[in-house]
Amino acid sequence: MEFVSPEGLRLDGRRPRELRRINCQLDVLSNADGSAIFEMGNTKVLAAVFGPHAVTRRSELREEGALVVCEYSMAAFSTGERRRRGKGDRRSTELSMVIRNTLEQAVITELLPRSQIDVYVQVLQADGGTRCAAINAAVLALAAAGVPLRDLVAGCAAGYLDGTALLDLNYTEDSGGGPDLCVALAPRLDSLYLVQMDNRLPVDTFQAVMELAREGCRTISGVMRAALLEHTQRLAVARGITAAV
Amino acid sequence: MRPIELELGVIAQAAGSARLHIGATDVIVGVKVEVASPSPFAPTQGRLGVTVEFSPCASPVYQGRFGETYGEQIAAAIEASLAPSTRAGGAAAAAAAPANGGAAGASTSATATAAPTPSASGPSWGLDLGKLCISAGKTAWALYVDALVLNDDGNVVGAVSAATLAALVDTRIPKVEVTTDAAGEEEIELDDSPGAAWRLDVSRVPLVVTVAQVGSQCVVDLAAPEERCSSSALHVAVNRAGQVCGATSSGRAGVEASMLLAMTETAQRLAPGLWEQIMRFLQSPAR
Numbered sequence: 082m083e084f085v086s087p088e089g090l091r092l093d094g095r096r097p098r099e100l101r102r103i104n105c106q107l108d109v110l111s112n113a114d115g116s117a118i119f120e121m122g123n124t125k126v127l128a129a130v131f132g133p134h135a136v137t138r139r140s141e142l143r144e145e146g147a148l149v150v151c152e153y154s155m156a157a158f159s160t161g162e163r164r165r166r167g168k169g170d171r172r173s174t175e176l177s178m179v180i181r182n183t184l185e186q187a188v189i190t191e192l193l194p195r196s197q198i199d200v201y202v203q204v205l206q207a208d209g210g211t212r213c214a215a216i217n218a219a220v221l222a223l224a225a226a227g228v229p230l231r232d233l234v235a236g237c238a239a240g241y242l243d244g245t246a247l248l249d250l251n252y253t254e255d256s257g258g259g260p261d262l263c264v265a266l267a268p269r270l271d272s273l274y275l276v277q278m279d280n281r282l283p284v285d286t287f288q289a290v291m292e293l294a295r296e297g298c299r300t301i302s303g304v305m306r307a308a309l310l311e312h313t314q315r316l317a318v319a320r321g322i323t324a325a326v
Numbered sequence: 327m328r329p330i331e332l333e334l335g336v337i338a339q340a341a342g343s344a345r346l347h348i349g350a351t352d353v354i355v356g357v358k359v360e361v362a363s364p365s366p367f368a369p370t371q372g373r374l375g376v377t378v379e380f381s382p383c384a385s386p387v388y389q390g391r392f393g394e395t396y397g398e399q400i401a402a403a404i405e406a407s408l409a410p411s412t413r414a415g416g417a418a419a420a421a422a423a424p425a426n427g428g429a430a431g432a433s434t435s436a437t438a439t440a441a442p443t444p445s446a447s448g449p450s451w452g453l454d455l456g457k458l459c460i461s462a463g464k465t466a467w468a469l470y471v472d473a474l475v476l477n478d479d480g481n482v483v484g485a486v487s488a489a490t491l492a493a494l495v496d497t498r499i500p501k502v503e504v505t506t507d508a509a510g511e512e513e514i515e516l517d518d519s520p521g522a523a524w525r526l527d528v529s530r531v532p533l534v535v536t537v538a539q540v541g542s543q544c545v546v547d548l549a550a551p552e553e554r555c556s557s558s559a560l561h562v563a564v565n566r567a568g569q570v571c572g573a574t575s576s577g578r579a580g581v582e583a584s585m586l587l588a589m590t591e592t593a594q595r596l597a598p599g600l601w602e603q604i605m606r607f608l609q610s611p612a613r
Contacts, residue, residue: 111350112385112477123338127476129383137386152382152389157472158340158356201382201389203476205354206339 084242084257092253093122100237100249100297105308107225115226119218122251123208128218130226133196141197146190148197151181153215155204161252176212177202179275183216183236183265186274189229198228209252210238212263216275217301224309232267233306234274237297239264239290241282246290248297262290266298327547327600330488332607334496342497346489349549350479355471355489357497361514362468364459372458373468376405378486380475397475400483403574404471404490407532407563409452451530451563451571453494461504461512469497480549483561487534488604494531495608498523532565532572533601535593539577539585544592558582560589564597 085091095101101122110116113129120126136142153176157163184200200222202215213236220234240250242259255261260282265275273295282290317323328349337343340356362373378401380393387393458467471493473486501522503515538545538556548556558577565571570590575581581589 110352110383110477111479113383116383127381127383131386150389154381156354156356156381156474157377157379157470158337158343158358158474161339163358163360163470163472199382199386199389201386203381203383203474205474206337208339 082257084247084254085245091247093251097245097247098293100300101251103301103304105221105305107221107308107312113222113226115222115224115228117218117221117225119214119221121210121214121249123206124210124214125206126211126214126218127203127205128215128222129201130198130222130228132198132226133193133228136195136197142195144194147188147193149181149185149188149190149200150197151177151184151200151202151219153177153180153202155207159204159207176215179212179277180215180219183234183275184219184223187220187230187232187234187267188223189231192229198223207252209250209255212236212277213238213265216265217305221305221309225312232269233302233309234265234267235298235302235305236263236265236275237294237301238262239294239297241286241290246286246293248293260290262294264291264294264298266295266302268299268302327596332492332604334492334608341499342493342495344489344492344496346485346492348481348485348547350477351481351485352477353473353475353482353485353489355473355486355493357493358470358472359467359497359499360470361460361465363464364466368455369463370459371455372466374405374409374453374455374471375468376401376408376471376473378404378473378475380478383476384478399576400486403483403534403561404487406572406574407452407487407534408471408490409455451532451565451569453531454527457527460502460514464512465514467499478550480553481536481547483534483536484547488600491528491531491533491604492608494526494528497526499526530565532563533597534561534563535597535600536561537589537592539581539589544585544589546592546596560586560593562590562593564593566598566601568594568598570594
């Protein structure tokens with residue numbers, strides 16, 4: 082299969098270094114303390130944050146910082162072929178751990194000792210890059226919940242197919258057999274909170290792909306920041322703190 | 327009833343989908359169709375599967391496996407309302423006397439179905455699963471209705487039922503042609519063009535209305551805090567003609583026998599209007 086046409090266009094018409102259309106919605110659920118929907122092309126992920134609240138299981142209480150609990154689940158209708166996957170299968174458990182690990186680094190946990198923050202991620206539509214979209218949705222939901230964050234961490238995937246480094250793979254490209262690199266970056270601190278790669282990749286190509294993914298993270302973080310600012314502004318107007326712009 | 331907000335086609339990967347808000351209750355229903363083999367007990371019918379899942383986004387209590395049985399209970403009620411024979415026992419539903427409705431399990435969470443008017447062709451209510459058959463005994467469409475509850479502010483059953491109806495209206499099923507080649511092997515050809523797709527006949531799909539007993543009153547569309555005050559609830563499936571197609575009871579205290587008739591009558595009065603309202607919205611040219 083040809084992933085990049087001779088004209089330099091990908092299967093969905095994008096350029097190799099082009100992201101899909103991003104859409105962020107904040108505070109979409111009324112019950113959660115913070116929630117967000119992060120959309121990237123056909124991938125759509127919902128995240129809800131509850132807390133910080135008292136630790137539910139005493140044995141997990143941490144004196145030095147907050148405990149971050151994460152659960153990732155996929156809706157039965159989210160994938161192309163229907164699969165009853167629910168919660169608790171191996172892939173979901175692994176992803177829960179990956180997201181939890183990333184978020185624990187992003188949250189300034191030492192400000193919230195002896196407390197717990199629940200993050201629930203629900204994939205509504207899956208079309209490649211759910212790992213990164215899940216992180217982005219979770220970060221937005223945390224920000225909406227007012228949890229102190231070190232930086233607006235953003236995740237982005239990049240791959241290497243047909244001798245070209247490709248940004249933000251969709252499902253067809255993801256299952257194309259090439260290497261797939263998933264990165265979460267704190268853009269202002271310039272530190273990588275998550276690096277995951279499958280398949281083999283020469284070191285010099287790896288650097289190119291890595292640089293591309295980081296660039297993607299910075300762009301996504303910018304879009305997320307703009308969405309958050311707009312949302313906060315709308316909230317401020319609604320509560321009569323500032324006049325409408 | 328609280329105002330209902332409805333959105334269609336929210337899930338691109340599904341054959342049909344709908345998102346419904348009623349109060350703060352928020353559900354998404356996705357319908358998927360795929361070619362499968364029919365059940366050996368009903369070789370000329372398609373398959374139907376309903377699942378209801380509570381997302382932990384609704385509340386942290388749904389973390390892990392909690393809420394799964396509650397979801398299954400709702401799924402059973404919805405599935406029984408969509409197709410008479412899948413879970414309630416095929417022969418029993420067809421042979422049931424044309425009762426005037428109101429047959430309900432008195433114990434908690436028992437399902438009872440009563441056929442209003444058994445007709446000669448197709449089932450008297452619900453979906454005509456016979457239309458989903460592609461090749462008798464070999465292939466048929468499997469219809470999967472998956473509901474995801476994103477927020478629970480009461481009346482989840484009613485919300486899932488209405489969203490399911492809307493998603494079924496939205497559902498497009500690709501056209502297939504069965505050809506027999508020289509060796510006598512049947513081949514199925516799928517026509518993927520949107521113009522060739524057909525839609526389900528939903529005119530006989532009932533809506534499930536939950537009538538709860540609070541004190542000595544019948545109350546519909548309870549919000550979450552009200553639900554905690556109700557002693558029992560009856561989920562009544564009513565079609566557009568006002569006929570009762572099934573009932574499931576749930577709750578802590580059991581339905582009071584003297585209340586039962588009033589509860590079913592409340593549902594019978596409410597459902598046809600709701601049905602027409604949803605349909606009018608779905609068929610309005612503004613959409």
